[in-house]
Amino acid sequence: MKVSCEIIKDLLPLYHDGVCSNDSKRVVEEHLAHCDSCKAELKAMEDASLFANNAEQNLKDADAVKKLSKRWKKGMIKSLLKGILITILFMALLALVLYCFIGFRIEPKPY
Numbered sequence: 001m002k003v004s005c006e007i008i009k010d011l012l013p014l015y016h017d018g019v020c021s022n023d024s025k026r027v028v029e030e031h032l033a034h035c036d037s038c039k040a041e042l043k044a045m046e047d048a049s050l051f052a053n054n055a056e057q058n059l060k061d062a063d064a065v066k067k068l069s070k071r072w073k074k075g076m077i078k079s080l081l082k083g084i085l086i087t088i089l090f091m092a093l094l095a096l097v098l099y100c101f102i103g104f105r106i107e108p109k110p111y
Contacts, residue, residue: 003027003031005031005035005038008027008028008032009038009041011028012038012042012045013045015028016042
């Protein structure tokens with residue numbers, strides 16, 4: 001029985017997961033025996049599923065990324081607060097220098 005590659009490619013995910021009927025399985029296997037393109041398609045599915053089966057490792061990696069993200073956010077907040085504090089101290093020091101040594105005074109305008 002001659003079946004087109006398009007039909008086989010539609011059946012490949014079911015065949016790969018082992019959920020197709022015995023007749024479909026037989027047709028796919030007969031086609032794969034002669035078609036390199038569909039064999040390559042099945043191999044690509046198997047390679048892709050290797051990455052999907054590493055769910056436990058992916059969860060560990062996700063936890064590590066979350067922890068790193070939290071540390072980075074805390075560092076950013078600390079840096080922002082340090083920057084604000086340094087700016088306030090610098091402005092206060094500048095105002096003190098202007099007030100004491102230069103005699104710069106802010107006086108209200110008379111009405």
